[in-house]
Amino acid sequence: MAAMNAVNWLSEEEQRVWRRFLAVNSLLQERLDRDLQRRDGLTLVEYAILVHLSEAEGQRMRMRSLADTVIVSKSRLSHQVARLERDGYVRRESCVEDRRGFWAVLTEEGAKVLRAAAPGHVAQVREHLFDRLTEEQVARFGEIMAVLESGLRDTPAD
Template sequence: MNAVNWLDAREQRVWRGFLAVNSLLQERLDRDLQRRDGFTLVEYAILVHLSEAEGRRMRMRSLADTVIVSKSRLSHQVTRLEKDGYVRRESCEEDRRGSWAVLTPEGLKALRGAAPGHVSEVRANLFDRLTDEQVDSLGEIMAVLEEGLRGDSTA
């Protein structure tokens, strides 16, 4: 058995701070979206990614990877968005097992209605609290971490 390389006090403080900020920010943004627009943060992310995709459609598997949720959670969220008329599923001709999620005009309208309030909340709870230099540093740090996590095939 390998010896554990425990976190020192500084690393422990940073780690716990990261966990707290991540949780608090997601909870605050999710609660605001649900209260104001009736979307969860995940549903909002689905609509955003579909709005940015070519033809406003994505394969369900790719959408799950992009939104960073399990296929079953994505399916549940898309079903809810379908019931509201914001998304529809289409079968994939190239792969009978696959399907497309397609943003409807109603979904685009709902997203456009929700976006200004959401962006204001992101700005108020993240960017307005940081200096320009801190935003640049945070961006660099997030890029390094994301690249490492996405490139880690052992996970």
């Protein structure tokens, strides 16, 4: 029987930081999601889908790329896009290059809803995140997030 590897437990400080990170992440996402739903009838994931489509060339993205960009599973993306499609904000188009693939395309109505939702959403992000930090803290936070994101994206998930 192979010897078990010793666990490198978190220090007290690391545990405190980790738990605060989890709490902040959950609280921020919950508040932003609730505000978008109440004010604009969109979930945070749906808002992210509309934003990424609005920024994409031709306001369209392959479904697989969109799932990777929004960081959701393909099945969750499909469900969210179906709802957005039902509401007239997005349409799906078959991909000519790959008959199995689909494009998600932002509609004019989707762009209109996004333009209406964006100012309130940005105000909430500013209030709950950036207005609470100094410019120096924002710069450090951005550096830390870049390091963490890069490491996570470069490491294959199991």
